[in-house]
Amino acid sequence: MPELPEVETTLRGIQPYLLDQRISRINVREPRLRWLVTPETVKAEGQLVKHLGRRGKYLLLGLDRGGLLIHLGMSGSLRVLEEFTPPGKHDHFDIELENHCCLRFNDPRRFGALLWSAGSIELHPLLRNLGPEPLSVEFTADYLFKRSRKRRLAIKNFIMDGHIVVGVGNIYASEALFMAGIHPSRQAGRISLQRYAGLVEAIRDVLERAIRQGGTTLRDFVGSNGAPGYFAQELLVYDRAGMGCFQCNTPIKKKVIGQRSSYYCPVCQR
DNA sequence: CGAGGGACCTGGTTGC
DNA sequence: TGCAACCAGGTCCCTC
Numbered sequence: 486m487p488e489l490p491e492v493e494t495t496l497r498g499i500q501p502y503l504l505d506q507r508i509s510r511i512n513v514r515e516p517r518l519r520w521l522v523t524p525e526t527v528k529a530e531g532q533l534v535k536h537l538g539r540r541g542k543y544l545l546l547g548l549d550r551g552g553l554l555i556h557l558g559m560s561g562s563l564r565v566l567e568e569f570t571p572p573g574k575h576d577h578f579d580i581e582l583e584n585h586c587c588l589r590f591n592d593p594r595r596f597g598a599l600l601w602s603a604g605s606i607e608l609h610p611l612l613r614n615l616g617p618e619p620l621s622v623e624f625t626a627d628y629l630f631k632r633s634r635k636r637r638l639a640i641k642n643f644i645m646d647g648h649i650v651v652g653v654g655n656i657y658a659s660e661a662l663f664m665a666g667i668h669p670s671r672q673a674g675r676i677s678l679q680r681y682a683g684l685v686e687a688i689r690d691v692l693e694r695a696i697r698q699g700g701t702t703l704r705d706f707v708g709s710n711g712a713p714g715y716f717a718q719e720l721l722v723y724d725r726a727g728m729g730c731f732q733c734n735t736p737i738k739k740k741v742i743g744q745r746s747s748y749y750c751p752v753c754q755r
Numbered sequence: 756c757g758a759g760g761g762a763c764c765t766g767g768t769t770g771c
Numbered sequence: 772t773g774c775a776a777c778c779a780g781g782t783c784c785c786t787c
Contacts, residue, residue, distance in 0.1 A: 517764090557780095
């Protein structure tokens with residue numbers, strides 16, 4: 486579920502309940518996530534949440550001293566509970582606040598993460614070598630063009646590499662490449678500056694639209710209903726194998742690239 | 756250095 | 772109906 490738009494929507498949803506609130510307790514029921522949740526995490530208890538942010542698909546909680554980093558992995562989600570609710574299956578940890586709200590993390594596949602950082606959370610080693618945010622001014626055609634020279638890997642793998650640009654997941658990689666008319670298997674180093682300009686625009690556009698959508702379908706982070714889904718997307722190629730291309734009606738193809746399913750129109754994308 | 760593949764997990768769907 | 776195989780929105784890390 487969580488691609489960048491969903492993480493951004495999660496951030497906006499939980500922010501009002503956490504900002505400037507004090508953490509009373511962190512209750513870890515299942516520490517075996519992507520990385521073991523260490524006992525050090527209790528150091529966050531008693532601290533004020535001074536800042537919330539996002540870097541790629543990582544959620545950042547800046548505290549008085551140190552901070553917490555949360556990743557939703559493939560199947561994670563967060564929601565805010567305003568009153569006591571018994572934990573269900575895969576509810577791996579709670580961040581309880583003095584305002585009696587509780588941020589609850591659910592993740593069936595346990596690819597998510599909760600990491601403590603003694604220093605400033607923005608300086609966490611996992612964030613150090615990440616590429617620019619796709620919605621920032623640093624993400625330009627020039628940048629992609631320069632980074633891609635001599636690179637022979639498929640463009641789809643290139644834009645999904647977080648060291649190149651963060652937050653472009655499997656769904657939106659397919660979507661953006663369709664919008665830009667670029668075949669997902671094309672070598673990154675064999676794409677012109679001009680075509681990269683179209684790709685940058687497509688990535689921005691699809692992510693911005695999805696954030697707007699996420700804002701409507703993921704609005705409710707509070708309450709017992711929880712578990713928001715975001716399926717109201719209008720996807721142009723993703724998961725549409727065999728169905729007609731919206732531009733030329735040719736059947737959409739599915740191909741595994743870099744061990745991930747990729748969808749494209751063999752006519753519109755070159 | 757770049758490229759490729761395995762690893763970490765559970766659960767839903769598909770096919771025999 | 773039962774069960775195995777396969778697939779799923781991420782990304783780190785090891786090997787070649």
